[in-house]
Amino acid sequence: MINLTSLMEFRNFMVALPQSNKLIEEKAIERNSKLTKPNGSLGHLEEIAIWYASWSGTTKPKLDAPQVAIFAGNHGIAAHPGVSAFPAEVTQQMVLNFKAGGAAINQLSKTFGAKMDVYPLDLDKPTSDFTKSFAMTESELLKSLQAGWDAVDPSADLFVAGEMGIGNTTSASAIAAALYGGGAKAWVGRGTGIDDRGLQLKRQVVDAGLLFHKDILMDPLVVLQALGGREIAAMVGAIASARARSIPVLLDGFICSAAAAVLHKINPKALDHVQAGHVSAEGAHAQILKRLEKNPLLALDLRLGEGSGATLAIGVLKGSLACLSGMATFSEAQVSQS
Template identity: 65%
Template sequence: MCAPFSTLAEFRNILAKAPNHNTAAKAAAEERNGQLTKPPGALGRLEDLAIWYAGWRGSATPSVERPQVIVFAGNHGVCAQGVSAFPPEVTVQMVANFEHGGAAINQLSKAFGAKMDVHALDLDTPTADFTQTPAMTEDEVVAALATGWNAVDPDADVLVAGEMGIGNTTVAAAVAAAVLGGDAADWTGRGTGVDDAGLARKTEVVNKGLALHADAIKDPLEALRCLGGRELAAMAGAIASARAKGIPVILDGFICSAAAAALQVAEAGALDHVVAGHLSAEGSHERLLKSLGKEPLLSLGLRLGEGSGAALALGVLKGAVACHSGMATFAEAGVADG
């Protein structure tokens, strides 16, 4: 299936026309949940998670059998400003590691039965330095959105979108500031571990980008183009594609959430099919999730990226759905329900 858009305007139109959850399936799941052999609410957030999943999968008794993890990789011209503790060459090296099964996300995907795919987006041609010019042309950002859209397996039943890209915490901070408001300092963190001087430099770089593109980035999709990266746009495309295919999504950390924020601000409700997998240790992630109205499933101090926190949250989703669909009702078990 090829992406059904060739411009940002057409992509925006797709967001506006995205399908909603199956109300009948959600209602049936809620009714079933009230009949299961447990006190009401005894499984806490697992109950809400299973009902949410049932609504998007269109079944009162769904299962999680075909998770898909996709890692998108991109390089950034803004790295010329010295915003990362690591050189851009690491992106290429880590993509090779993903492809050979040696990264953390490979292990987590395997542990939770997920198919894992890797998409490297023009690593030899970094995006432009957004302190000098827009990071991408419209054709470039649309191509990245389309890569994400086409990468989603229509047979998947839940999606995790991850990323790799040296410098992309700077890019994500710029996008978050543009679409959600606030100062650069509110969104800029230490990423891979820059020192105080590095943090100050990152913050100034984000400020420069916001100032240079002030008029254009009032539009969240233009913010993604002017300040974002190919991997952020690809994640946004994948999240939108999953919605069109009725596939629930688990968000990863700060970078993935910043990409998702552009969708939410572009079209209210664009993330209704999404839950937050975890709260990362990147300082602004909590603020970002609160802006999106998402409560994380896990909080383990992770800051790796790659989709690792969201992949770990697959276990929580699988547990929630297994209990919901597999437990007996009071009538089936012959247990008095009070």
């Protein structure tokens, strides 16, 4: 565990990241080649099982203690007309729904045996309007990074980050545009379901934020501070924290992937412990996954957030591990091998 008192501490961690176990990876590849199936016949399942094994430290891994963490934050830019189809108070209302067990993510977490935790982050204090100032002070950014870092359960064997925050697709779009270029038109989608007029207004807000901060967007952490939200910063901290503990991570949708992009820009190896749980219906999500070089496990046109797509993908990951760990080899089953 680290205690973040400055952004330099976080930067220093990002320089020397823990690595996967290459010996275990080689042994998992060897074991996979001997299982009673044509080599490669399980497609991407084989790759993700070997990837997971390399982080778990065993050639016969099991997934018994997945953790889903939902981070919630409010955004100053949500006050702009058209940014969201829902009012800002919905964030707090949904947090209460999560805690009461009534949301989609509650049902999915329960179905796949995941522990689910909810972290509301200063909901009574929205971030500042990023078209006029930094969204967060450095102190607020550090506090959010630390909240995400501390949220990761050291006993978890998989981590899924989810989010809730009215206006956060606008923030995520601004982050993606700042990191990769292309302006608002390339990255802004309909989010919670805004109409054409709302989409135009949302793009104007993002372009205004990019213009206001145009001279200070060379540093990914500055991008996060200037344009991000507390829940997005917390996901950045959580994904990094999982890396410190060698816990594999499944990314959720566009907003979670924008958080991951901050880490990827700091260090291109920062997401080696990460797989993309799904690709969502938010148009820019596929673009950002391509930049991160992540192939999604699922494509179901989801656009809910909450960690829902990544939590569904736990089932796919469990299936892949069951095959790698439980299948017999040709010699064990006394099956002839070509």
